[in-house]
Amino acid sequence: MKLVTRAQWGARDYRTPNGATPYSRARRGVKLHYLGTEFADRTHDRCGAYIRLLQDQHMDGRGWSDIGYSFLVCTHGYVYEGRGLKRRNSANGNTTLNEQDYAVCLLVGSSGRTQPTDEQLHGARDAIEHCRTNGPAGDWLGGHRDGYATTCPGDAVYAWAKKGAPRPDDGGSEPETPATERPVVDLSKLIAAAKADPPKKGTPVSYPGTKVVEAALVAEGLLARSLADGHFGSATVDAYALWQRRCGWSGDDADGLPGIASLTKLGKRRGFDVKE
Ligand SMILES: [Zn+2]
Ligand SMILES: [Zn+2]
Structure with a gap:
């Protein structure tokens, strides 16, 4: 008051x-x-x-x-x-x-x-x-x-x-959320992270864009949320391979290492942009 x-x-x-x-x-x-x-x-x-x-x-x-x-x-x-x-x-x-x-x-x-x-x-x-x-x-x-x-x-x-003196309805307006920028995932950094991970003990967390891609794979139902840890480790590689197969690739084209086509498609569906 x-x-x-x-x-x-x-x-x-x-x-x-x-x-x-x-x-x-x-x-x-x-x-x-x-x-x-x-x-x-x-x-x-x-x-x-x-x-x-x-x-x-x-x-x-x-x-x-x-x-x-x-x-x-x-x-x-x-x-x-x-x-x-x-x-x-x-x-x-x-x-x-x-x-x-x-x-x-x-x-x-x-x-x-x-x-x-x-x-x-x-x-x-x-x-x-x-x-x-x-x-x-x-x-x-x-x-x-x-x-x-x-x-x-x-x-x-x-x-x-x-009416019992109700507090005025705020008109249903939600608190203003700041406009968030779409994340941008750098493909070459992501591939480097995928090749380097899982990290040896004590190495710093890898490229932050990994988390963006992992979140997208979780949203697609291809990766367990508990495995979205910021490291492009074997679980993430396996999940990404599933995504590539879902996109129609097979063999070496679905090896779990991100390519521009599959990553761009994932970004379009899950709200991030890709740069090479
Ligand atoms: Zn006054
Ligand atoms: Zn009076």
């Missing part, structure tokens, strides 16, 4: 004793809210100032002892600590409702930006789980409008709450 503590957003001190009132019983769950005013998209460097403005409105305009909400979530997915987990919120409509559920406000408006962003839904989900785990709170989830005459938290947030 991208938590922004009161100290980090520059909260004013809350008034005592009312701002320090703890919950007197277990919380049933979490109620979601929205701003219910015009709200414009803004860059995140302006979100802290907006939270401070809301606190001023709640304390100076409404005469509350602190910002009303337990937590607030900006469109960038940051979770701002309001009254937090232990101090009773003042946002749900009356003392009974405030006692009953936490109050989490998503910074979206009734005009301007009205749809929560995916980042914001993740942040709100983080806040809900934080309340449930660390409050603790029960699993009940709804909106300010449940049991109170208000349009809050707006239709978009309310519909999401009633």
Whole structure:
């Protein structure tokens, strides 16, 4: 959770004793809210100032002892600590409702930006789980409008709450995989490796292109995976001879030493290029 503590957003001190009132019983769950005013998209460097403005409105305009909400979530997915987990919120409509559920406000408006962003839904989900785990709170989830005459938290947030506040689908997009270059196998180096292997004890692993060819032979079902060890040894020679026969050669043409035609054909099927 991208938590922004009161100290980090520059909260004013809350008034005592009312701002320090703890919950007197277990919380049933979490109620979601929205701003219910015009709200414009803004860059995140302006979100802290907006939270401070809301606190001023709640304390100076409404005469509350602190910002009303337990937590607030900006469109960038940051979770701002309001009254937090232990101090009773003042946002749900009356003392009974405030006692009953936490109050989490998503910074979206009734005009301007009205749809929560995916980042914001993740942040709100983080806040809900934080309340449930660390409050603790029960699993009940709804909106300010449940049991109170208000349009809050707006239709978009309310519909999401009633679905159980699922994390947004990432659209099925896979993490970007870097474009990999096709390996290039040097035929003369491969033949040299095939003639030199198996290595005597202590000799370094042979030409790296061997592994590319071995992987292709494994994929063709001609070589056991355990024998694809980077050495063009007798098992690899035997496997390559099988590949040559599969290609239609026989006799000396299928002796297991790679030739340009058979290797190019294997590369076309298994994703590598050959240079002579
Ligand atoms: Zn509300
Ligand atoms: Zn933000």
